[in-house]
Amino acid sequence: MENPLGLQTVRPVFSWHTDGGLQSAYEINVRKGETTVWKSGKVTTDRMLAPCGYDATSREHLTWHVRLWDETDHPGEWNEAWYEMGLLDASSWLAKWISPELTTEKGKRQAASYLKRTFSLERTDHARLYITCHGLYVAYLNGHRVGDFVLAPGTDDYHQRLQYQVYDVSPLLHEGENEMLVVLGDGWYRGNNGIDGLNHYYGDDLALLCQMEVNRQIVLISDECWQASQMGPIRENDLQLGERYDACLEQITDWHGVIPAHFGYDHLVCSDSVPVREQERFQGKTFTAPNGDTLIDFGQNLAGYTELYVQAKAGQKIVLWHGETLDENGNYTQANFAPGERNKNGGVPQRIEYICKDGFNRYKPCFTLFGFRYAKIETDVNLNGDQFTAIAVYSHMPQTAFFTCGNEAVNQLFHNSLWSMKSNFCDIPTDCPTRERTGWTGDAAAFAPTGVMLTDCWPILRKWLAECRLAQADDGLMANIAPINDSRDRFSLLLQGSAGWGDACVLVPWAMYQAYGDVAILDENYDMMRRWMTFLEQRARDTRPENEENPWKEALQDQGFHFGEWLEPDVNSMDALRRNGLEGAPEVATAYYYHSADLMGQIAAILGKPGDAEKYRKIAETARKAYRFRCTDNGGIDSDRQCEYVRPIAFGLLDKDETQAAADQLDALVKQNGDHLNTGFLSTPDLCRVLTEHGHTDTAYRLLLQDTSPSWLYAIKKGATSIWETWDGIRPDGTVHDSMNHYAYGAICGWLLDSVCGIRLKAGKLTIRPCPHPSLGYAKARWDSPVGLIESEWRYEASKLHLRVQTPSELNRLRR
Structure with missing residues (x-):
């Protein structure tokens, strides 16, 4: 946040980045009026953030001043910003x-x-x-x-x-x-x-x-x-x-x-x-549907509302219904996001009824929000010359990553991913802007490493993590959504603590730390992470009879409710849930137990907790053995599900030779599947990355460029302007189902940035290692990162590969 008015955090973290030269040291002064209340002194480091050492009080207006030393130990000019506290006590x-x-x-x-x-x-x-x-x-x-x-x-x-x-x-x-x-x-x-x-x-x-x-x-x-x-x-x-x-x-x-x-x-x-604000505007185009309805196409699926400008007589009425797509006949529909009988209101109509006054009318809603690209109009007003504008509404989070390449469909995919993020970051990250609008943890966990590159979304994720802490049960069980908005009956309470969903309490802060380098986010959420791990330790004490012979069963996760991989393209989700209920989803659950324990070992070490670090390393080691015994044959994998190769490779559950063998099998499996994926929510973000990191770049690019279902570009071919919840949201026959605006599968854009163009930033340490391929012709990424502007570009010209890289140290001005 820049110059925030009304802070609760008494010791905020200051950050900046340099576009000129290398930083060798910094100095920060905090002032109240003309009085200096805290000095950091000269701190020799290349880190571009620092916690404040002054405890602010209610209403205080403070300025902070920073200057940097370059690589020749020459100090620069002072730069100034400010912050003001809220009312901190009753x-x-x-x-x-x-x-x-x-x-x-x-x-x-x-x-x-x-x-x-x-x-x-x-x-x-x-x-x-x-x-x-x-x-x-x-x-x-x-x-x-x-x-x-x-x-x-x-x-x-x-x-x-x-x-x-x-x-x-x-x-x-x-x-x-x-x-x-x-x-x-x-x-x-x-x-x-x-x-x-x-x-x-x-x-x-x-x-x-x-x-x-x-x-x-x-x-x-x-x-x-x-x-x-x-x-x-x-x-x-x-x-x-x-x-x-x-x-x-x-x-x-x-x-x-x-x-x-x-x-x-x-x-x-x-x-x-940061505030939720009105953002982009899209002028609607009116047309008549095959069934005679008057419809408006705004050209972009978004979250927001419609503003109308009409000339009318008093008492005339305009009714607008908002939907994401058209049906197989080209008519208006809401069938794809209908919540079914469980919804107490019979559905989510997304309806505006406006009764006109005499003369010129201008109106937009105050207290509602819709997910839509289309609107259906019912009115007795003569609409000649009248205007309807869709206004996108989402949290203030400037776009920070940009990508273009020689394939327009891939460029549209990047656009769609960004727009699904915009549509679902309204104060907190949500799953969709229509039927649920709920802070699902699994979606955020899968997308966070991509999201922190696409936009400056730190404040939204930090606020949502505070909601996760509030939603955590006394025994450490993580709710699958935060804030909680279900009935809290016995059935809903059983559907909590799923692997990959509950682990968001570890995965999201870790993704934020990797991008921003701020240990405060780890410290702020450490107790929540620790309590989650304690809950998992307790849950692992029970073992299903079929797994009793596992020598490391105390770290095998085969109890509780789990969504599993979720929404694999050729798997019935309800059948998968029933199977998970019978078997406990040990492959997914134990893999995530290992992954979270492994990260917790690193986090504890970073926070100076050596006892905890050793404890979690031991848990991770035991969980790894339990996984290998239950889910592999001495490190070998025999499965037709791509996720069961991606997950152990990405998490490090296999030895080096086993990892390469599994990657080779994954490559063969993708080819056998006609260069189609069959992954779901949890492993899709890592699919192409695993392939490119293990010598199968050709296959990764063929997956990217595949345009028949299931694939990323199938939706593009069908005219999508956002990311769908399922791989076939519009079927080949034109019938539609499920949300047209879920960001989870947009995590592929993380691979476009960190692998295709090779930009990787891990806690302030930058590496650039692109994986070019002639099928795109060229690719260019720009990231206005927490450490400065980074660019990576490659292109093929006359059978030659040309590379261009620009890092913050090559630019020439200071930016806060």
Whole structure:
């Protein structure tokens, strides 16, 4: 985050990178006004991050200054940035929780609540608004929107944690009388959540908490002096179901008092993350479907909402239904993401109903979010000359990696992967923007090493890991989703702790550490990782009868629920789950037990915990033996599933000669399968990397360029603009199924960056080792990495291979 306003972390980590020369040392000063409160002194290192040594307090505005020494020990100029703390203790809050609703009816969709208050000011400089709510809020001062955070305050396990935001509102205020208006919607708090469509998950009330200060003096708080109304234009709102808006009700005249509430401040945390914002816009093109429906094609599958500009008469109505794809006949459909009977609302309609006022109408939703490329229009308005625009909505995370090559389909694949990430990083990483919108751990674990290269997503992943810590059970069991949004019944509790999903608590922080080099992310999550490993140790004490003869059974994982490889293209997923239930998925579960223990040994050593490091190394060694005994024949593998070769090779479960033999078998298996993959969520990210690292580059490229199902480019051939959940989301006959916007299989882009172009950064150590192939003609990657700009390019010209590499030390300016 750059110049963050409102931090919870009292000792933030500072980072920078240099585009000119090699850094040999740095020095940091932290100042409060003109007073220096902490000095690092000159620190001899090439590391480009450092933890602050000063404990900040509530409201403090601090500047930090850094200068660097180059390789000749010559110091550069000072560079400056700043950060400001939030309200770090309950005593800082004088605001009261207030409820705007006099009555509520559980299970019935409610109108949005509008709250207002007038107040007078003598001065307006250095004004701060601290605000949060139960539900979602949009705040206005003197008719101007406060900030650009969409769906604030964001998603949390509100039983344990509730974010508030801090805004600089000085430009929106004036001396004399001012008015503040806040609109509250249902959001995650009491709207519909997850695939089950559970509502009122956290409570029945909407409530507001806000406090405004000018030069640290409180000038406005939420209290009994506010007025409220439910007679405004937003008549219904829900993240999944949509919004109903009556523009004829925009002038509110019916106001009543508010009710003080006593929710306290214990769960409040300042938002140590980035805002969710409106991003790219796509102009829609209207056309008529074969069945006569009027449809809009926005050209890009995304997460967001539609803005409309229409000329109409009062009372005319526009209904918009949003979907990801067309059916086999070219008509509108939502069948692919229909959640089925388990959804308490009968589906996820993604519906907007807009009742027009007389004249020009401009509207976009406040409290909903859809996954869509297409919209169906039902209206009595004459649409000639009217406009519909899709607005992408996702967390602020600038794109940092770029890739182009001589194959346009591969370029589109990279584009699709980036867009599925954008569509699913809305405050936290989610699986899809339609039927679930849930923080599945397995998806994040598979994609994180790619995601940390594609965008600067550190704050989003760090915030989500905090949710994972809250979702962890007392015995260390990791929930498969965070924040939790299921019914918590006996059945849902059984479906937790899956291998590859639970291990996200280790794999995601490790991926972040490798990319950013910041040990703080390991330290912050170490207790969660340790407790997960303790849970796995306990689970391994039980062994199924068929595995009792394993000499290392104490490290064999054959108990509990497991998704397994998940969504392999020619495997029935329900059959796989039943088999996993009967057998315990020991191949997947034991491999991940080894992998997490191996990483934990390294993490413990990095954090200066030698006793733990030795403990986890021993666990890893025993788990490796248990895996080899159960899942191999003295290191040999006999399987027709590609994942059962990829996984042990990628994790290091085989000896050197065994690894090469397994890679050769994998190569043969891919060829026997007509140069098609048959991997699922867990091993697909490593498939091509394993092949290129063991002498089978030709096969890896043939897999990349395959365009019949199952393959990455099959979806491109079918017109996809995002990554599908399954390999055949649109079947050859045109029928559609499952989500069209899941980022997991987009992890192939990690291979394009770190293998095709060879850029690998591991905790600040950069190597570049490209694997070129004539089939692409050329490939070029650029990564604006945490250590600076890195470029790697190769191309074939006249049967000659030309390489060009540029690293941060070859550039010439300092950047923070």
